[in-house]
Amino acid sequence: MAVYRASAAGSQYVAKKITPHSNFDYQRKLQDSVASSPHVRAVIDTVPKHRLFVFPYLTNRLLQFDNKTLSLAQKKSILKRVLLGLADLHNNCTLHTDIKPNNIMMNCEAGPSEDVVALKGCVSGNEIWRTPETWARAAQNTPSDVFSFAILSIYAVTDIMVFYVSESERKGEEPWRTILRRHVSYFGDLPGLEGLFNHIGNEENPYYAPLLEMTPSSNADNPRKPFSLWRDDTLDPVFKDLVGKMTGLYPPKRITAREALKHPWFYGVGDV
Incomplete structure (x- = not known):
């Protein structure tokens, strides 16, 4: 294009x-x-x-900013506006499918009372922000956008790209295997995995067997690292609760964009 x-x-x-x-x-x-x-x-x-x-x-993208220079209040304001845009798309039965920092546009030349944050683009997803069902080539719907928004939110708050895989971390395997293993480790549990397997549809799917190998019961030597148990000065229990509600491996169990806007983490951040 x-x-x-x-x-x-x-x-x-x-x-x-x-x-x-x-x-x-x-x-x-x-x-x-x-x-x-x-x-x-x-x-x-x-x-x-x-x-x-x-x-x-619009002059800037979220990816251009040093997250450390933004206050938590500013980050919440940006994320809420993105979520409002996502909710507007979903109200019109439209998927975005490519939620990532580079698609969060901001007009930094506007004055304080007229600053602009807008959601841009609707193209195929990037692997760092991709959902488990997208990796498995299964059906996508509005919950897929919500999952990607949660991963974006973690990056905005902590400056961590949870699915970024360096060459040394791959240990010779294909990147998608490492990334999917993190999906299961950070956001998976047995009910969520069972739901995801049902969503994928059948064992002929090339991602079915690899995902089965990544179940908690199959990885006693490599235990899960649930996001809910992460320790970081930038992570509070309310934010982790919000992320947990948006990142279930079984898409229908995720909250909607409108429901996320009503979560306590966004209390006091403008009007919904």
Whole structure:
């Protein structure tokens, strides 16, 4: 997808060329369905002749920030606005499928009373933020976005990318094996795994057997490290409770974006 930066009447814009195999009108309808949300960066104009979508230009991405320079209150405010955008998408039966720091756009040139945080893009997921059902090529739905948002939240609060795997950590195995093992170790339990196996559907799925080998009962020599038991100065029990409710391995058991907005961790952070 070609991306251009443009300007008109003193304002900056981003123009994206829609690929030929994408249905231009369908993509436009998706954009129109969330255009009223202040928390989703939606199309503000189109150039059908050139298959261009025009978006407002926002100056920064969450990934560009040093998390240590942001207060917890600022992080909560950013995450709540992202979650509001996600809830607006889900209300329109639209999945994002690529929740990650690089898709959290912020206008740092705006004044304190008009700062902007918006959710950008709808493309395939990145492996560091990917859900277990996505790895297993199983069905995705709104709970998949919620899981990825939880992983994003851990990064925003702690500066830890829980599924980032360095070369030394791979120990010669394929990255997906290490990442899935962490899914089970940090967020899995037997009921969640049983639900995930049912969600995957059948033993012919190439990820079924590897996941079965990662069950707690099969890893006595490599015990789980549940996120709920992590010790870190940036982690409080309320935040860990929120993350736990969003990261169950069985997708239907995860809370929704709207339910997450009502969690005590977000109390006092603006109005829902």
